[in-house]
Every structure is written in C-alpha cells, then in structure tokens.
Amino acid sequence: MSLYDLVRPALFSLPAETAHETGMTALRAAQGTPIERLARRRLRVDDERLSVAAFGRSFPNPIGVAAGFDKNATVPRMLAALGFGHVEIGGVTAERQAGNPRPRMFRLRADRAIVNRMGFNNHGAEAVGERLATARLPDVPVGLNVGKSKSTPLEAAAGDYEYTFERCGDAVDYTVVNVSSPNTPGLRELQHRDALESILGTLLDAGARPLLVKLSPDLAAEAVDEALTVVDDLDLDGVVATNTTTARPRSLRSPEQAERGGLSGKPLEPVATDFVARVARQTDVPIVGVGGVSDAQGAYAKIRAGASLVQLYTALVYEGPTVAREINRGLLELLEDDGFDHVSEAVGVDC
Numbered sequence: 001m002s003l004y005d006l007v008r009p010a011l012f013s014l015p016a017e018t019a020h021e022t023g024m025t026a027l028r029a030a031q032g033t034p035i036e037r038l039a040r041r042r043l044r045v046d047d048e049r050l051s052v053a054a055f056g057r058s059f060p061n062p063i064g065v066a067a068g069f070d071k072n073a074t075v076p077r078m079l080a081a082l083g084f085g086h087v088e089i090g091g092v093t094a095e096r097q098a099g100n101p102r103p104r105m106f107r108l109r110a111d112r113a114i115v116n117r118m119g120f121n122n123h124g125a126e127a128v129g130e131r132l133a134t135a136r137l138p139d140v141p142v143g144l145n146v147g148k149s150k151s152t153p154l155e156a157a158a159g160d161y162e163y164t165f166e167r168c169g170d171a172v173d174y175t176v177v178n179v180s181s182p183n184t185p186g187l188r189e190l191q192h193r194d195a196l197e198s199i200l201g202t203l204l205d206a207g208a209r210p211l212l213v214k215l216s217p218d219l220a221a222e223a224v225d226e227a228l229t230v231v232d233d234l235d236l237d238g239v240v241a242t243n244t245t246t247a248r249p250r251s252l253r254s255p256e257q258a259e260r261g262g263l264s265g266k267p268l269e270p271v272a273t274d275f276v277a278r279v280a281r282q283t284d285v286p287i288v289g290v291g292g293v294s295d296a297q298g299a300y301a302k303i304r305a306g307a308s309l310v311q312l313y314t315a316l317v318y319e320g321p322t323v324a325r326e327i328n329r330g331l332l333e334l335l336e337d338d339g340f341d342h343v344s345e346a347v348g349v350d351c
C-alpha cells in the first residue's frame, strides 16, 4: 500500500478541481524545501538508457507532465522532483482568464478518466511570463503550451498566440501551439491548413523554436493529413498527440460521461496510441505521445507506436505522485525484456 492509497479517498471526497487545488497547494508548499530534495532522491530514476534527445533538447527520461496540470508555472521544479523528465506548463493565453463556470472538471472513477471543460483558466501571458523570468526553473526541459484567449476572434488568433510567446517564450525550452482543446469555441477549426499556416508561420517568424503543434484525436483523416502537411511544409519540430476527446466511447460506465468537455484517461489511451502510430507513419518529426498513459506498458506502447516522449495528466490523479518513478522503472524492465539497450531503439518499432 502506498501513501497515496491513504490520501486518495480524502482527495476523492472533494470536487475534482478542489482536489487538484489541494494537490497544487501541497506541491507549492514542498517546493524549495527539503521535501523537494527528498522527493528527488526517491523518485528520480537516473539511467542513461532512458535519456532522450529530441528537437535539440536533452531529456533525462521520456515521461513528462502534460499541459493543463501546472497552468501557471507555479510548481515545475516540484514536478521535476517527482521524477518527470519534462514539464509542459500552460495552457497560457494572452489574456488572464477565469475559464468556464464551476464545476468544470469531473472524475469518471469507474473508467479511470476525467472530463474537463476548464476553458483555459490561467493567469495570462504577462503574469506567467513574469513568473518564468524570475523563478528558478527545473533542471529538466520546460515546455510552454499556448492557447487562444476566448475573446480573440479566430481571424486574429495568430497575434494572440504571438503575444503569449513574446512574453513567455524566452524562458522555456520548447513551445506548443494548442489548437486542439475542445473547450474554447471554434479553437479546433484552427487545425485547418490556412489558419495553422498563419499561426505557426507567425510564431516561427517571432523566433519560436523548437515549435510543436498539439492535435485533437477527433480530427478526421483528411484533416490530420492537412495538419501534417503543414508540419512538413513549415519544417516544424514536432507533434503532440493527443489532446482530450469529445467522443464518449461506449465502454464508459460513469454517469459523469454526460458532462460536456474533453475526455482524458484510460478510455483515450488506445485512440491516442493509434493516433501516434498514424502520425509516425506520415512524418519524421519527433512525437510527444499523450493520452491515458498510467503505467510502463502504456508508455512503452506509445514509444513503440512512434513517440519519442510521453506525457500524462490523468494518471497523476489516479496513481499519485510516484507514477513517473513506477513508469520509468517499468520501462527499463520492458526494454531489457525486448533486448533494447536504449529507449531510442524502441521508438516506432510498431508503427
């Protein structure tokens, strides 16, 4: 039995977002104290076989924190101390936003899933940029996930993304254009060719490198082709696959599936893994695989499907703060079982 097995019932007795805030408060309190050092000693798996070189950056292991967990970049060092090999902060928008009315985050416990319709609640580019510029950042890569302000019309989206990059981009190791959240009206239309070219082109002109784009698992096949053509044409540095889905697989059992928003966690896992394999077959850029990963087998499946890096959010809720260590340890065993000397050898073997 882990410590989190004892804490989880108390957290799960709270509304999902309150539980998240409680967790964040605990992480903030621990950051910069001896607890951070203790966590680092116990939870980091230091092994050269797990190191990843992708888009010009070095990662100590492939497992990162997905966007949305640390929207305002308040606990990146503590997340690194939990054993994550990178942290993607955000989504940050140009404007400070309150997001949608609460409740807007729901546990689907029987399905080990979450539905959220947060709507990019965040402190805004100015405040997050200030924090990134003044805070001590972790010794693992930090990514910036950029969203669009709700009040900015779709036609003006490029300038909105650029504004955020200008304020936050200098401090981070890579930037992700999020055009795939289902919770900002019209956002996912920005995955189409012209809009994507305009946004990504504007950011490249502004100096955003490495630059990645995060795609929705709900994109139709032709739209995926279109987006990947833009990735190739603009010589982008990578693809993050995937965001949450608005689909509701028939396997779902929890009543909260009726809530509007994006579904993450276990039911998304096979969909996201298939999507990673599809992207891997169509492009040569590094892929960040995300969706439902909660254990070493799941992370390994994403890697074998073509992901160089893997991220998770929902598993932090269900598995707790030791999840990165468990996955990294398990990955070493799986690599050994398959006769791989390094994680890079497993990337894409199944795609």
Ligand SMILES: Cc1cc2nc3c(=O)[nH]c(=O)nc-3n(C[C@H](O)[C@H](O)[C@H](O)COP(=O)(O)O)c2cc1C
Pocket (backbone or CB within 6 Å): 066, 067, 068, 069, 071, 090, 091, 092, 105, 114, 116, 118, 120, 145, 147, 178, 181, 214, 242, 243, 244, 263, 264, 265, 266, 268, 290, 291, 292, 293, 311, 312, 313, 314, 315
């Ligand atoms: C509460 C919540 C908020 C999220 N916010 C963002 C966000 O701001 N930007 C983004 O690109 N993805 C966001 N995501 C999506 C995650 O980054 C990830 O793509 C998705 O949850 C699938 O991974 P998982 O199954 O490991 O959670 C959010 C997810 C959740 C559950």
